[in-house]
Amino acid sequence: MTISVEDVRTSRKVLAEMDYTPAKIDKGYAGQSLYVNLSEARIEPKTVTQEMKDIFTGGKGFGLRYLWQAVTPDTKWNDPENEIVISAGPIGGITQYPGSGKSLVVTLSPTTGSVIDSNVGGYFGPYLKFSGWDALELQGKSDKDVVLYIDGDKGKVTLEEIELETGASHLISEVLTEAFAESEEDKQHISVVSTGSGADNTLIGMLNFSWYDPRRQVVRMKQAGRGGIGTVFRDKKLKALVVRFSGLTGKNNNPADFGKIQRAGVKIHREINKFDDVQCRMRQVGTANLMTVMNDYDLLPVMNFKYGSHPEGKKISTEVFISKFTQNVYDGCWYGCSMSCCKAVDGFELKTGPFKGEKVVVDGPEYENAAALGSNWGIFDPDFIIEANFYCDTYGIDTISTGTMVAFIMECYEKGILNKEITGGLELNFGNKEAAMELLHQLGQGKGFGKIAGLAIRRMKKVFAEEYGADSNFLQDIGMEAKGLEYSEYLSKESLAQQGGFGLANKGPQHDEAWLIFMDMVNNQIPTFEDKAEALHYFPMFRTWFGLQGLCKLPWNDIEPEGNKQLEEANKVPEHVQNYVDIYNGVTGKNIDKEELIRQSERVYNFQRVFNLRLGFGRREHDRVPYRSQGPVTAEEYESRQERYDGQLKELGFDIEGMSTEDKMKVMRKHREDMYEKLIDAVYLRRGWTNDGVPKLETLKALGIDFPEVVDVVKKHL
Amino acid sequence: MILVNGKEVGYEDGMTVKRLLEKLNYTFPMIIVRVNGKLVSKEEWETFVIPPDAKVQALHQIAGG
Ligand code: SF4
Numbered sequence: 001m002t003i004s005v006e007d008v009r010t011s012r013k014v015l016a017e018m019d020y021t022p023a024k025i026d027k028g029y030a031g032q033s034l035y036v037n038l039s040e041a042r043i044e045p046k047t048v049t050q051e052m053k054d055i056f057t058g059g060k061g062f063g064l065r066y067l068w069q070a071v072t073p074d075t076k077w078n079d080p081e082n083e084i085v086i087s088a089g090p091i092g093g094i095t096q097y098p099g100s101g102k103s104l105v106v107t108l109s110p111t112t113g114s115v116i117d118s119n120v121g122g123y124f125g126p127y128l129k130f131s132g133w134d135a136l137e138l139q140g141k142s143d144k145d146v147v148l149y150i151d152g153d154k155g156k157v158t159l160e161e162i163e164l165e166t167g168a169s170h171l172i173s174e175v176l177t178e179a180f181a182e183s184e185e186d187k188q189h190i191s192v193v194s195t196g197s198g199a200d201n202t203l204i205g206m207l208n209f210s211w212y213d214p215r216r217q218v219v220r221m222k223q224a225g226r227g228g229i230g231t232v233f234r235d236k237k238l239k240a241l242v243v244r245f246s247g248l249t250g251k252n253n254n255p256a257d258f259g260k261i262q263r264a265g266v267k268i269h270r271e272i273n274k275f276d277d278v279q280c281r282m283r284q285v286g287t288a289n290l291m292t293v294m295n296d297y298d299l300l301p302v303m304n305f306k307y308g309s310h311p312e313g314k315k316i317s318t319e320v321f322i323s324k325f326t327q328n329v330y331d332g333c334w335y336g337c338s339m340s341c342c343k344a345v346d347g348f349e350l351k352t353g354p355f356k357g358e359k360v361v362v363d364g365p366e367y368e369n370a371a372a373l374g375s376n377w378g379i380f381d382p383d384f385i386i387e388a389n390f391y392c393d394t395y396g397i398d399t400i401s402t403g404t405m406v407a408f409i410m411e412c413y414e415k416g417i418l419n420k421e422i423t424g425g426l427e428l429n430f431g432n433k434e435a436a437m438e439l440l441h442q443l444g445q446g447k448g449f450g451k452i453a454g455l456a457i458r459r460m461k462k463v464f465a466e467e468y469g470a471d472s473n474f475l476q477d478i479g480m481e482a483k484g485l486e487y488s489e490y491l492s493k494e495s496l497a498q499q500g501g502f503g504l505a506n507k508g509p510q511h512d513e514a515w516l517i518f519m520d521m522v523n524n525q526i527p528t529f530e531d532k533a534e535a536l537h538y539f540p541m542f543r544t545w546f547g548l549q550g551l552c553k554l555p556w557n558d559i560e561p562e563g564n565k566q567l568e569e570a571n572k573v574p575e576h577v578q579n580y581v582d583i584y585n586g587v588t589g590k591n592i593d594k595e596e597l598i599r600q601s602e603r604v605y606n607f608q609r610v611f612n613l614r615l616g617f618g619r620r621e622h623d624r625v626p627y628r629s630q631g632p633v634t635a636e637e638y639e640s641r642q643e644r645y646d647g648q649l650k651e652l653g654f655d656i657e658g659m660s661t662e663d664k665m666k667v668m669r670k671h672r673e674d675m676y677e678k679l680i681d682a683v684y685l686r687r688g689w690t691n692d693g694v695p696k697l698e699t700l701k702a703l704g705i706d707f708p709e710v711v712d713v714v715k716k717h718l
Numbered sequence: 719m720i721l722v723n724g725k726e727v728g729y730e731d732g733m734t735v736k737r738l739l740e741k742l743n744y745t746f747p748m749i750i751v752r753v754n755g756k757l758v759s760k761e762e763w764e765t766f767v768i769p770p771d772a773k774v775q776a777l778h779q780i781a782g783g
Contacts, residue, residue, distance in 0.1 A: 279748055296745045518746075518778035524723040525777070560779055565750040566757070570779055 003166050008179040011163035015146065016041040018157045022132030025254045028090030028587040029053060033066070034133040034157065036148060038236050039080055039140030043157050048134050055705060058089030060117045060547035061604040062135045063106025064611060067115065068709075070139055073614050077110040077228070078235045080141045086193070086241075087135035088125030091587050092550020094336070095250045096265035097579070098272065099552030101126050101334020103209060109227035109507075110203040111401075111456045112484035114617045115608060116227030116507050119547050121333030121342065122209030122220075123191035126550070127152060127245040130252045142237040149180065152245035153189075164239050167197025167444075168354070170394045172240055173210040173219045180242050187212040189246040192219070194239065195230035195396030201446025202454030204401040204486075205230025208393060215329055216346065218361045222333050225398040226510055227485055228456075248335065256589025264579040264586070265336070271561050272338045280558045281318075286331075286341035287367040287554075288321040294371070298641075299491045299517060301376045303430045304407035305480050305628050306637050308491040312380035316370055320382050339555050345386055353391055353441050365389040365399075371489035372403020377410060378430030388440055395444030400510075404486035405457050406439060408479050417470040424448040457481040477627040483508035483617065492629050494644075495521040496672075497532040500679050503625040504536060506608045512553065513540040519571055533682035542572070544601035549584065556580075603703045606687075606695045607710065613694065614713045620693045623680060631672045635661045638668075694718060722774045729770050735763040739776065748779040 023030040033046045048062075056065045063085035070083045084107045094100045103125030109116035128136055131152025138148075147162045164172055172194040181187040192210040199205025207230045208221040224230075255261055276282055280289050294300035295317070298308030314320075325343040332340040345362045365373070365385050373388040374380060392399045406428075412418045413428040420427060426435040426449060442450025452463060457479045465472040480487040485508025492498040498521075501514030516535050519525045526532045546553050561575045577594050585591055592600070612618030632638040638645055638661050649656050649664060652671060656664055684691060688699030694717040700706040720729050722742065730737065735751050735758055751758045752775040758766050768774060 281747075293746050296743050515780075518780055522723065522744075523775075523777045524725065527724070557780060560748060565777075565779060570750070570777070 003164060003171060003175050005175055005178045008162055008164065008175055011161075013161040014158050015161060016043055016159040018043040020045060020132065020155045020157065022152055022155050025130065025252055027256050027589050028253045029058070030129055030132050030134045032133060033062070033135040033137060034150070035137045035139070036157075036159065037140040038138065038142040038146065038159075038238070041142075041159055043159060046137070055603055056607075057548040057600050057604065058134065059087050059092065059102075059104035059550050060106060060119075060544070061089075062087040063104055063117060064115065064604060064608055066135065066137050067106055067108070068607075068611055068614075070137070071108065073616065075108060077108045077113065077232055081139065082108045082232060084138045084229065084232055084236070085135055086125065086128065088129045088550035089548050090253070090550075091583055093126030093129055093253055094255070094261055094583065094587065095248075095334075096261045096336060097555075097583050098265075098268060098332075098337040098339045099334070099555040100336065100550065102546070102550045102552050103128070103224070104547050104550065105207065105224045105229055107229050107232045108615075109229070109484070110231045111228050111458065112508055112617075114483065114507075114612050114615045116229065116485075117547060118224035118226050118229055119512065119552075120207070120209045120224035121222035121552065123211040123334065124193055124209045124241070124243055126334065127189070127191050127243040130245050130247065131243055136241070138236060138238065141235065145237050145239045147176070147240045147242060148238070150241075150243045152243060153247070162239070167200065168394045169194045169196035169208045169396045170219070170221065170360070172196075173208060173221060176240055176242050177210065177212055177219050180244055186244075186246065188214055190242065190244050193241040195233055196394050196444065197446070198392075198395030198397035198444040198454075199230035199234040201450070202397055202443055203228045203231050203456050203459070204398045204405075204454065205232075205234060205396050206398045207233060208396065211333065216344070216361060220333075220342065220344065220361070220363055221393060222342065222363070223393065223399070225400060227507060228398075230396045250336075253587055255587040257586040260586030261583045264582045267561075268555060268559070268576070268579060269338045272555075272559050275562075276339070276559055279560060282339050282341040282554065282558055283331075284327065285318055285322045285325060286343040286364070288343070288365060288370055289318050290367040291316055291321065291370055292318040294367070294490070295375075297522065298494070301371055301407070301489050301491055303378045304376060304411040304478060305487070305491055306411075306634070307640060308493070310375060310380065313375065315380040316374050316382050316385065321365070321370065324382055324386065337552070337555075339559065341554060348386055348390070350387055350390065352387065352437050355394075360390060362386050362390045363393065368489045369399040369403070372400050376403050376407040376489065377436050379433055379436065381433060384433050384437070388437065391440055391444060397443060400488050401456060401486040402440065402443065403489065404480050405453060405460065406436060408457050408460070409439070409453060411478055412464060412470070412475075417464055417468060417475075422449070422468065456484070457486055458484045477633045480626055480628055481509070482625050482629075483622055485509060487629065490515070490517060492517070493631055496675055496679055497526055497535055499625060499630055499676055500532065500536050500683060501540075502629060503623050503676070504680070504683060505540070506605065506612065509625070509629070513543055515539075525571070529678055529682040530686075532679055533686040536683045537686045538572070538598070541598045541601040541605060542577075544605050545580070545597055548600060548604060551580075599703065603705050606699060606703055607705050609689075609693075609695055610700075610710050610713050613717060618693065619717065620680065620691070623693060625676070627669065627673070630676060631668055632665060635665070638665050690718065692717065720768060720770070720772045720774055722776055729768075733768050735766045735768060738768060738774065739763070742776070744776055744778075746778050746780070750777045750779060751775065752777075
């Protein structure tokens with residue numbers, strides 16, 4: 001699987017090109033988008049209209065707007081009309097405030113059939129904008145593998161055929177970085193988007209966004225993981241996107257009030273410096289700081305979300321990962337991120353697969369990956385997790401979906417739904433490291449049982465029921481997907497609000513819309529349906545805003561300013577909300593307040609809901625969740641926490657004396673499912689939607705998104 | 719009996735904030751503790767004795783993974 005820089009350079013064959021004068025950025029916007037039609041090898045600039053900026057703001061908002069215009073209600077993920085849109089928002093690319101270099105990626109998902117979006121680090125989004133493009137729209141399908149190269153220094157875009165005979169994303173990123181850099185120093189000016197062979201062979205392909213780490217002298221990568229975006233990328237025969245931009249100054253956004261941005265930045269850098277070591281330790285261990293916490297609070301998914309903790313959890317605790325991660329190196333995924341949480345393991349020797357024996361740098365594992373590829377498979381071995389993380393990344397498959405769906409397979413195996421005959425000899429019991437790693441390689445290489453596993457849970461449920469005679473109700477209960485997307489790695493059984501946070505999320509059960517478990521389950525701060533509905537309005541809207549701006553969520557609440565704890569609404573971190581208002585106003589010259597910030601999100605959020613409707617989803621029935629996310633499906637789960645569950649039933653007034661576990665489970669299920677329905681009623685009401693989850697016309701009007709084509713879609717459901 | 723975040727928890731004589739958090743396995747590093755409405759700083763957790771029948775808030779300051 002080796003490819004040489006020389007081969008890359010000599011094999012370059014230009015299929016289409018466009019020279020351009022990079023637009024001067026004005027208050028966060030380039031004012032132009034780059035459109036590429038891969039079927040026709042056509043490259044064109046597009047003007048970004050004022051309406052785009054006013055209504056859709058940027059980032060994910062731009063992605064949704066362009067995608068809406070590109071597709072029809074009948075478009076499928078693998079139709080040529082489907083687009084992949086990548087955009088940083090107006091704030092994206094500032095270097096004074098931590099977490100400001102994200103790219104937002106939007107497409108139609110192979111697993112959900114609807115819109116998916118992903119927020120990813122790496123340098124691509126900012127470099128794309130500073131090369132003159134607010135967004136990149138990729139439409140059509142090439143008939144051969146192609147690479148798109150955007151040279152922001154020279155003002156040239158080329159669509160090229162390049163020989164890249166590898167399905168390993170880390171090698172593609174490395175070799176393209178070297179081949180396109182004009183010198184050693186120039187490597188920092190390159191960012192590559194690529195995926196691996198797993199994206200050709202599964203529906204859960206993801207995209208790696210790179211940056212060059214000059215201290216380690218390696219290419220690092222962050223992932224746009226969810227919903228199969230990498231699969232769409234390969235379906236279009238895209239091998240990679242490369243951007244080059246060398247003029248980074250810290251003022252490239254040409255902000256309206258630089259001082260305002262700087263002041264907010266100085267404040268938060270000080271907080272991180274002062275408090276991070278005693279708060280989340282993001283600089284030491286990144287999001288893996290949650291491993292111990294989640295295990296302690298019974299929230300760490302263990303064995304397909306059956307349990308929330310395990311005695312062996314300590315083998316993959318936060319402290320263990322601290323000892324694995326290389327310390328005292330700057331690990332930001334964009335310039336100026338003093339939170340620098342992108343930890344890495346240097347010199348890790350691989351024990352399996354095509355790179356067995358090689359020493360590599362492994363990015364992460366982050367919390368999600370460690371839970372997905374470890375505890376959820378009943379595996380408590382940090383080196384296994386690191387290796388699995390490396391291979392998911394280089395094969396280009398989503399760690400979260402891989403984790404959740406292999407956990408599902410393991411439970412099906414233990415229940416006898418699957419057997420060795422079906423799995424091609426793999427004994428996929430929980431905890432079987434060899435079999436799990438082999439399945440991961442099969443997924444990445446499109447071999448054996450990996451071909452079935454790569455269909456992801458929703459389609460697997462169908463296959464297991466139709467071909468292996470499994471009980472489809474049971475599969476529905478234990479298959480941790482909703483809307484076709486696999487759950488991310490938190491146990492929501494004991495938090496009704498979080499059940500809604502997952503179930504009501506526009507794209508499917510990813511925690512980036514709402515993480516309310518502590519507020520709800522531990523703090524008991526949102527006891528009524530109205531309280532929960534308010535939280536399920538505010539937090540998803542607030543968090544959506546990061547995706548409009550090209551921002552990372554972590555510096556919002558993974559560091560807490562002094563005095564925050566005294567405040568009434570400490571969970572919102574009001575001082576940081578004000579920072580965001582300030583940096584937005586500082587970049588764009590506008591004068592929004594924290595209420596308008598939420599309205600910006602509401603416009604895009606509701607537009608996305610209507611987009612789902614337009615594609616045949618987006619109603620109440622699509623917000624249903626598997627019962628495993630709500631309560632104990634099996635007697636073993638109930639009995640493992642019998643004291644808790646019995647206590648809850650007694651509190652509800654049930655006389656449980658003499659009741660069997662099955663009877664208790666039945667009444668508990670009825671109660672929990674009723675509660676979920678009531679929660680949905682309250683949230684829809686708060687969001688200005690009908691009882692079927694359809695945004696009302698007056699809601700759309702109040703938000704200024706009552707365009708005729710939006711109203712037409714909604715009217716059909718009123 | 720004391721109330722912690724609105725839920726009943728068994729009281730122990732001389733129970734400090736530190737002991738209560740240990741008992742509940744509240745290991746999260748960003749917790750705010752109020753006893754009968756009064757903020758108890760982290761430095762006082764080891765020595766602050768919770769009175770019987772107290773209302774305790776142990777608020778975990780995070781809104782999101
Ligand atoms: S907090 Fe971490 S993920 Fe977010 S921008 Fe900074 S380094 Fe990247």
